[in-house]
Amino acid sequence: PAADGTYTVTLFPGDGIGPEISESVKTIFAAAEVPVKWETHIIDVQAVKPGDDLVSKDALDSVRRNGFGLKGPMATPIGKGHRSLNLTLRKELGLYANVRPCVSMPGVDTLYKDVDVVTVRENTEGEYSGLEHIVYPGVVESLKVITRDASIRVCEYAFQYAKNNNRKKVTAVHKASVMKMSDGLFLECAQEVAERHKDEDIEFQTLLIDNAASFLVSNPSLIDVMVMPNLYGDIISDLCAGLIGGLGLTPSGNMGEGCMLAEAVHGTAPDIVGQNRANPTALLMSALMMLRHMDLHDKAQLIEKSVHKVLRDGKVRTGDIGGSSTCTEYTDAIMREMDALR
Amino acid sequence: PAADGTYTVTLFPGDGIGPEISESVKTIFAAAEVPVKWETHIIDVQAVKPGDDLVSKDALDSVRRNGFGLKGPMATPIGKGHRSLNLTLRKELGLYANVRPCVSMPGVDTLYKDVDVVTVRENTEGEYSGLEHIVYPGVVESLKVITRDASIRVCEYAFQYAKNNNRKKVTAVHKASVMKMSDGLFLECAQEVAERHKDEDIEFQTLLIDNAASFLVSNPSLIDVMVMPNLYGDIISDLCAGLIGGLGLTPSGNMGEGCMLAEAVHGTAPDIVGQNRANPTALLMSALMMLRHMDLHDKAQLIEKSVHKVLRDGKVRTGDIGGSSTCTEYTDAIMREMDALR
Ligand SMILES: CC(C)[C@H](C(=O)O)[C@@H](O)C(=O)O
Numbered sequence: 001p002a003a004d005g006t007y008t009v010t011l012f013p014g015d016g017i018g019p020e021i022s023e024s025v026k027t028i029f030a031a032a033e034v035p036v037k038w039e040t041h042i043i044d045v046q047a048v049k050p051g052d053d054l055v056s057k058d059a060l061d062s063v064r065r066n067g068f069g070l071k072g073p074m075a076t077p078i079g080k081g082h083r084s085l086n087l088t089l090r091k092e093l094g095l096y097a098n099v100r101p102c103v104s105m106p107g108v109d110t111l112y113k114d115v116d117v118v119t120v121r122e123n124t125e126g127e128y129s130g131l132e133h134i135v136y137p138g139v140v141e142s143l144k145v146i147t148r149d150a151s152i153r154v155c156e157y158a159f160q161y162a163k164n165n166n167r168k169k170v171t172a173v174h175k176a177s178v179m180k181m182s183d184g185l186f187l188e189c190a191q192e193v194a195e196r197h198k199d200e201d202i203e204f205q206t207l208l209i210d211n212a213a214s215f216l217v218s219n220p221s222l223i224d225v226m227v228m229p230n231l232y233g234d235i236i237s238d239l240c241a242g243l244i245g246g247l248g249l250t251p252s253g254n255m256g257e258g259c260m261l262a263e264a265v266h267g268t269a270p271d272i273v274g275q276n277r278a279n280p281t282a283l284l285m286s287a288l289m290m291l292r293h294m295d296l297h298d299k300a301q302l303i304e305k306s307v308h309k310v311l312r313d314g315k316v317r318t319g320d321i322g323g324s325s326t327c328t329e330y331t332d333a334i335m336r337e338m339d340a341l342r
Numbered sequence: 343p344a345a346d347g348t349y350t351v352t353l354f355p356g357d358g359i360g361p362e363i364s365e366s367v368k369t370i371f372a373a374a375e376v377p378v379k380w381e382t383h384i385i386d387v388q389a390v391k392p393g394d395d396l397v398s399k400d401a402l403d404s405v406r407r408n409g410f411g412l413k414g415p416m417a418t419p420i421g422k423g424h425r426s427l428n429l430t431l432r433k434e435l436g437l438y439a440n441v442r443p444c445v446s447m448p449g450v451d452t453l454y455k456d457v458d459v460v461t462v463r464e465n466t467e468g469e470y471s472g473l474e475h476i477v478y479p480g481v482v483e484s485l486k487v488i489t490r491d492a493s494i495r496v497c498e499y500a501f502q503y504a505k506n507n508n509r510k511k512v513t514a515v516h517k518a519s520v521m522k523m524s525d526g527l528f529l530e531c532a533q534e535v536a537e538r539h540k541d542e543d544i545e546f547q548t549l550l551i552d553n554a555a556s557f558l559v560s561n562p563s564l565i566d567v568m569v570m571p572n573l574y575g576d577i578i579s580d581l582c583a584g585l586i587g588g589l590g591l592t593p594s595g596n597m598g599e600g601c602m603l604a605e606a607v608h609g610t611a612p613d614i615v616g617q618n619r620a621n622p623t624a625l626l627m628s629a630l631m632m633l634r635h636m637d638l639h640d641k642a643q644l645i646e647k648s649v650h651k652v653l654r655d656g657k658v659r660t661g662d663i664g665g666s667s668t669c670t671e672y673t674d675a676i677m678r679e680m681d682a683l684r
């Protein structure tokens with residue numbers, strides 16, 4: 001932070017409902033007197049020509065300099081010439097671990113009660129290598145790349161996360177029974193890291209990806225923190241989001257060397273853009289992960305409590321979770337709770 | 343079938359609880375007077391030396407000749423020298439499509455009601471190519487192979503299945519947003535096959551694998567028949583099994599050119615071997631898929647109704663689904679119901 005304790009955060013409002021929910025987060029942060037200044041960068045995907053960089057050097061430098069970024073949903077440009085914007089950011093900023101906690105929200109009606117699971121996802125390689133080619137007409141190969149460095153790093157992160165957050169168990173998810181060498185390497189690294197942490201009272205477990213999917217739907221309480229290769233993390237984190245009511249509620253944080261990018265992982269919701277109907281919860285919760293990373297625990301706590309109170313009361317909620325309130329009404333309700341709590 | 347209408351089925355009882363549940367299926371089939379003779383092949387995985395074929399030519403020829411096989415759970419030999427037995431069978435017998443219907447069972451208490459989804463899984467390639475190598479110490483590559491031939495074939499199977507079973511929708515599941523070429527090819531093939539079937543009143547939809555995982559847990563009724571590459575099918579079919587109470591209840595059929603291998607996909611349950619506590623339902627349901635494939639619909643119907651009746655009554659059920667009956671008691675109860683129905 002600056003000498004006066006203020007953090008500067010690079011804000012990518014994103015497309016679709018992105019600007020609306022970003023506005024909500026800014027408003028709530030201001031009301032909570034969070035010592036954060038925003039440096040806003042608009043990424044205009046439509047304006048980018050094939051071959052151009054999706055994200056300007058300026059924008060990337062801003063995150064690197066500030067150490068913190070917050071990102072709304074962004075549309076991926078269609079067409080084979082482009083990588084998605086999310087992947088570009090992960091790559092350029094070296095965001096090696098993606099953390100997605102899924103915790104049941106009070107008052108949100110779902111089949112599952114008391115879900116509390118965290119997916120830690122390797123975020124730079126695996127099936128997302130981008131290496132693909134046509135071997136022969138009608139025959140395509142995609143490379144999955146697993147490295148010792150990235151595997152150790154993400155597993156180490158998972159154990160650190162578990163330790164810092166008082167979690168009891170880390171489960172490494174894999175399919176080493178079939179991908180004996182690639183997932184085998186990941187599994188080996190997980191075991192090695194577990195060995196390093198064996199005095200920390202964190203249980204270590206391994207689980208096949210298919211079994212993990214089955215356990216998570218039939219008995220999520222068997223699971224605590226999970227760590228896994230990239231694509232598995234993509235699938236499992238969305239599955240977990242489904243357990244607690246969807247991507248509109250779940251936060252995501254991408255961890256890099258010296259920087260963190262928090263993000264809403266839901267879509268741009270083109271059907272409701274500009275109608276003041278978006279749910280800002282996922283972006284707000286992601287921003288709270290960032291605050292905790294800044295050690296601004298009191299502010300994070302105050303805002304989170306207020307969100308929970310509003311959701312528990314159930315009078316003010318957005319359409320995606322069965323209400324009919326506007327984004328503004330929901331934002332205002334959270335601010336009223338904050339006032340009441342102070 | 344033979345001139346007298348009898349089918350011969352190659353039976354692999356499998357390991358662990360395999361023999362017990364196979365006995366149950368044989369007993370029920372005999373009582374139902376199903377015109378099936380068994381040709382039993384014991385695959386002794388422990389006895390196979392590294393480098394040897396896991397499945398004898400004899401056993402493979404038996405399935406090829408008979409056109410039908412039924413397989414209990416089998417342990418995969420540990421060690422890098424071996425492919426799993428399941429993979430060997432799929433490869434050797436050209437079992438190109440794996441079909442796993444997940445339908446809520448009466449009386450089995452789960453969070454979800456009225457689940458009715460089918461996973462059709464490409465069964466020969468994708469992430470299961472077995473092609474992996476070390477590029478450099480600590481760097482491993484695994485090849486995912488997607489071909490036009492296999493993709494067209496499995497998608498065609500999915501549409502045929504949908505048509506024959508009066509299903510309303512086929513959803514192709516993929517991650518072509520990231521694996522633009524490999525999953526892109528799969529998606530293209532799915533679209534092409536959908537086009538061929540466009541006059542059949544079957545809706546066609548595509549869905550990203552992460553979204554599919556989320557939808558399936560939050561609203562499985564949005565999904566009907568799904569078709570997808572190998573690994574996604576592995577994960578999603580287990581997820582779906584979790585929705586209806588686990589792998590102990592879900593059938594699986596592997597379709598090949600001129601042969602079908604039905605199988606229980608749960609484990610060998612070493613903890614309860616020999617205690618008469620195993621649940622034969624998954625193997626039995628798989629065997630019923632096979633009967634329907636033989637056009638023995640009346641027999642399949644009779645047995646299925648009896649199973650449902652026993653489960654709905656709830657007095658006789660095995661430990662895995664909250665009861666305390668033995669496998670024999672459950673088997674007997676099903677036979678009593680069959681008697682009552684005839
Ligand atoms: C947009 C897409 C490339 C991305 C991914 O697959 O990683 C998204 O699904 C996510 O989970 O952040």
Ligand SMILES: CC(C)[C@H](C(=O)O)[C@@H](O)C(=O)O
Nearest residue numbers: 177178210426428429576607
């Ligand atoms: C045993 C294993 C190789 C197999 C697979 O991954 O296909 C199993 O999980 C299955 O789903 O049939």
